[in-house]
Amino acid sequence: MSTPSIAYPGPQSLGIGHIVEIFGKETKYEFLKLLRNRGFSTAVIAFPIMFYLLFGVTNRGANSSGIHMARYLLAGYACFGLIGAALFGIGVGLAGERAAGWLEVKRASPMPPAAYLFAKCMGAIAFGLIIVTALTVLAVTMGGVSLTAAELAKMFGISIVGSISFASMGFLLALLVPANAAPGIVNLIYLPMSFMSGLWMPIQYLPHWLQRIAPALPTYHLAQLMLHIFGYANQSSLASHWFGLAGFTMVMLGTSWLVFSRAQQNA
Amino acid sequence: MPATTLIRESETETDYSAKETQQAIATLTGVTKRYGATVALDGLNLALRPGEVVALLGPNGAGKSTAVRLLLGLIAPTSGTARVFGGDPQTPATRLRVGAMLQVARIPETLRVREHLDLFRSYYPHPLPMAAIVRIAQLEGIEDRMFSALSGGQKQRVLFGLAMCGDPDLVFLDEPTVGMDIEARRGLWQQIRTLANRGKTVLLTTHYLEEADALAHRIIVINKGKIVSEGTPAEIKNASAGRKIRCRTRLTAELLDTLPGVVSVERSGEDVVVMSDRVEETVREMLRRDEMLSDLEIARPALEDAFLALTTKR
Numbered sequence: 001m002s003t004p005s006i007a008y009p010g011p012q013s014l015g016i017g018h019i020v021e022i023f024g025k026e027t028k029y030e031f032l033k034l035l036r037n038r039g040f041s042t043a044v045i046a047f048p049i050m051f052y053l054l055f056g057v058t059n060r061g062a063n064s065s066g067i068h069m070a071r072y073l074l075a076g077y078a079c080f081g082l083i084g085a086a087l088f089g090i091g092v093g094l095a096g097e098r099a100a101g102w103l104e105v106k107r108a109s110p111m112p113p114a115a116y117l118f119a120k121c122m123g124a125i126a127f128g129l130i131i132v133t134a135l136t137v138l139a140v141t142m143g144g145v146s147l148t149a150a151e152l153a154k155m156f157g158i159s160i161v162g163s164i165s166f167a168s169m170g171f172l173l174a175l176l177v178p179a180n181a182a183p184g185i186v187n188l189i190y191l192p193m194s195f196m197s198g199l200w201m202p203i204q205y206l207p208h209w210l211q212r213i214a215p216a217l218p219t220y221h222l223a224q225l226m227l228h229i230f231g232y233a234n235q236s237s238l239a240s241h242w243f244g245l246a247g248f249t250m251v252m253l254g255t256s257w258l259v260f261s262r263a264q265q266n267a
Numbered sequence: 268m269p270a271t272t273l274i275r276e277s278e279t280e281t282d283y284s285a286k287e288t289q290q291a292i293a294t295l296t297g298v299t300k301r302y303g304a305t306v307a308l309d310g311l312n313l314a315l316r317p318g319e320v321v322a323l324l325g326p327n328g329a330g331k332s333t334a335v336r337l338l339l340g341l342i343a344p345t346s347g348t349a350r351v352f353g354g355d356p357q358t359p360a361t362r363l364r365v366g367a368m369l370q371v372a373r374i375p376e377t378l379r380v381r382e383h384l385d386l387f388r389s390y391y392p393h394p395l396p397m398a399a400i401v402r403i404a405q406l407e408g409i410e411d412r413m414f415s416a417l418s419g420g421q422k423q424r425v426l427f428g429l430a431m432c433g434d435p436d437l438v439f440l441d442e443p444t445v446g447m448d449i450e451a452r453r454g455l456w457q458q459i460r461t462l463a464n465r466g467k468t469v470l471l472t473t474h475y476l477e478e479a480d481a482l483a484h485r486i487i488v489i490n491k492g493k494i495v496s497e498g499t500p501a502e503i504k505n506a507s508a509g510r511k512i513r514c515r516t517r518l519t520a521e522l523l524d525t526l527p528g529v530v531s532v533e534r535s536g537e538d539v540v541v542m543s544d545r546v547e548e549t550v551r552e553m554l555r556r557d558e559m560l561s562d563l564e565i566a567r568p569a570l571e572d573a574f575l576a577l578t579t580k581r
Contacts, residue, residue, distance in 0.1 A: 018392060025389045029382055036377035036413075100373035105429065108339045108367040108439075110359050110390040264343075 023115045030119035031126055034089055044088055045131055048081030051200070052135055052143070060144040067202060067232055070143035075155075075226040076199040078135050082128030082159050083166045083219060087190050089127060090120050090170030092182045099179035121167045128163040129156060154229045162222045165245055168252035169218075175259045193219045203234070218248035290316050292468060293338055293356075293437055298347035300333050300492075307333040309492040310347070315437070320459060320469045322479035325489035326578050331472045334489070335439050338470070339367055351437065363391060366435030368426050368443050376415035380406055380425050383414065384432060391433035404428030405454045419446035427455060438462060440471045444478060456482055476570040486570075490578045504573045511572065512541040512550060513564040516557045526552045538562075542572070 035041050056073035063069070097103050106116060132155055139145035177185050194200065196210055197220035203211055214220040215236075221244035227233045228241075291314035300308040308330045315321055323331045336342045337349045340356030351361050374383070381397070388394035395403075401410055404424045409417065414425065423446055430438060440459070444452040459469055459482055473479055479486055480500045488496040488503065496503055515537045523532045528545025543549040546565055554560055 015392075022389050025386050029378060029386050032382070033375050033377045096373070097375070101369060101371040102374050104336075104341055105367065105369050105371055105374070105426075107341055108362065108365070108369065109387060109429075110362040110433070112359070 019112065019115075022112065023118055026111070026115040026119040027122045030123045034093070034123050034127065040088060040093075041127075044081070044085045044127060045134060047084065048077045048131055049134055049138065051080070052077045052138055055200070056139065057142045060142070065204075068145070070139060071145045071230055072202055072227070072232055073200075074135055074139040074143065074145055075230060075232065076201075076223060078132045078155060078159065079162060079197075079219065079223045079226050080194050080199045081131035081135065082124075082162050083194065083222070084190060085127035085131060086124040086163050086166035086170050087173065087186045088183070089124050090167050091173035091177070091186050092179075094120060094171065094174035095177055095179040095182040098174060117171070120170075121164060124167045124170065125160050125163040128159045132156060132159045151229050155226065158222070158226050158229065161225075161245070165218065165222065165249045165252075168249050168256065172252050172256045172259070175256055175263070193217050196220075197223050199223055202232075215244070218245055221245045221248070292317055293351045293470075294349070295334060295337060295344075296348050296350070298334075298337060298344045298349060300330075300337065300342070301345045306492050308337075308344075311489075311492065311494060313487065313494070315468050315470055317436075317468055318463055318466045319484040320463045320471060320482050322483035322486045323470060323472045323489060324476070324479055324486060324574055325495075328491075329489045329578075330492040331489055332441065333492075335367075335369075335441055335470065335472060339365065339439060363433060364436045365439070366430035366433060366437070367439045367441075368430040369439075369441045370445070371426065374414060374422075374426070377413065379411050379413055380417070380428075381410040383425060384410075384428055387429045387432040393434070394432050395434045400428050400431055403431050403458055405451060420448055420451045423447055424451060424455075427458075436467050438467060438469045440469060442473055443471065444473070444475065452478075476574055480570045488574060488577050495577050500570060503577075504567060504570055510543065510546045511564075511566045512543060512546060512553070513562070513566070514539060514553070514560055515562045516553065516560040518553060518557050518560075522556070523553070542576075 056070045059069040197214055197217045221241040224233045224241045293315040295311050295313040298308055298311045325331050349356055354361050404427045462469055486503050520532045520534045527548045528543040530542045533540045
């Protein structure tokens with residue numbers, strides 16, 4: 001058997017078109033995968049819808065101190081839903097894939113890691129937008145809420161921002177939390193945080209000491225940004241909320257990077 | 268096929284001829300990997316050459332997975348170097364020529380077989396056609412099934428298909444036939460032989476010694492992070508103690524131990540298995556002492572016996 005001489009080709013650079021194709025396919029399949037996972041997709045969309053029906057639609061007439069409850073809760077539950085989509089889709093999803101060893105198979109392949117992260121983020125954004133749309137439809141048809149096109153566009157915009165922000169939290173959770181504990185821990189963080197940020201009821205109705213904690217929570221800042229669209233935000237400046245959310249995202253990304261790098265070194 | 272040399276743990280210098288390392292497409296040179304206080308690999312030297320199937324054998328915790336992960340660039344060595352196709356295994360350019368089938372507990376269940384393959388094919392500029400991958404991985408008829416609806420053996424075949432997507436020149440298979448039925452296992456063996464015939468290289472880790480025996484041009488036995496033995500299957504078998512005598516006798520184990528050439532004795536009820544490196548002398552003595560001896564069988568040791576002898580002696 002004659003042994004062929006080994007030619008080592010120079011570093012191959014993939015064309016831009018090819019990279020775009022990889023990002024596109026990775027995103028498409030990530031979305032399909034999440035959508036077909038009935039446990040995830042129905043829960044993440046149904047919960048906010050259910051809450052809105054129970055508390056928003058039933059309060060369609062309620063109007064306390066100038067706040068139209070059905071409108072307020074549209075903003076609140078939109079935030080609640082998109083955050084849940086990000087935390088569960090990424091936090092739980094990625095944790096599971098990592099624990100199962102699937103992430104190693106992907107890493108051993110030529111897949112650019114950025115494509116994987118991008119796809120996860122896009123998945124969170126997509127589900128966030130679906131939830132916001134579903135709630136808006138409910139609000140307009142059953143909640144007696146009227147919305148201008150500009151307001152709807154702004155809601156979508158804030159939704160995308162929020163999805164990216166909480167996707168970064170999802171990444172950190174996936175790196176830190178063991179896979180079977182992930183759903184429990186996500187709930188433990190997500191539910192109280194949502195409550196204390198005024199997503200479920202206007203923050204004025206919460207006890208004063210809880211109200212003081214709220215500005216420490218990223219969910220509070222996102223909610224305020226969303227409420228601002230309807231003019232229901234409280235007195236503090238909009239910029240402070242943007243800073244709060246951006247700062248939170250940086251911390252999440254930075255910590256994720258640290259944890260990941262350390263894991264790489266010890267691996 | 269160049270003659271391979273047996274490498275013993277006692278040798279302190281690497282014994283690779285310049286010619287051999289020049290032809291090697293993947294090497295671990297003096298690699299040590301520590302996890303805290305544990306030493307997973309200790310000064311390991313390993314070379315893979317084109318067109319060969321190498322089986323990596325060893326008990327659990329021997330360092331097989333670590334060696335594979337180093338060559339895949341999933342982890343970096345504490346000291347020493349890993350080189351694949353002349354470069355760092357972590358670069359995308361290297362990964363384009365490598366395929367890996369790792370042990371995975373679960374892969375996304377809500378995607379179809381075809382979709383998994385489509386995604387992995389997109390990573391390569393020149394992937395194999397979908398039909399070719401389906402044929403190679405024996406996935407005909409199940410392309411449109413959801414991954415969750417597959418049997419264990421079918422799932423393994425999909426993982427093999429994913430490894431083949433880029434028509435790799437170097438393939439790593441980690442326990443590839445676990446959970447497969449006989450037909451699927453033989454099918455995969457055939458594919459591995461085809462790969463080798465086409466000049467590709469396969470590194471296989473397995474617990475099925477039959478598999479290593481059937482497929483490997485070269486077997487590397489690892490234990491506690493070091494290479495314990497290396498050679499063709501025949502050489503490994505010969506390197507362990509002699510040949511195996513099996514019979515029914517009333518001679519006690521203690522007596523058998525004293526007979527000439529006896530290396531080990533194992534008794535279970537009436538049956539006794541004696542390993543000896545001077546079989547004829549031993550058998551002559553046994554027949555002389557026990558006229559009622561029956562069911563006498565003399566055989567070459569199976570790879571299993573050689574493997575156990577190599578890894579439990581330590």
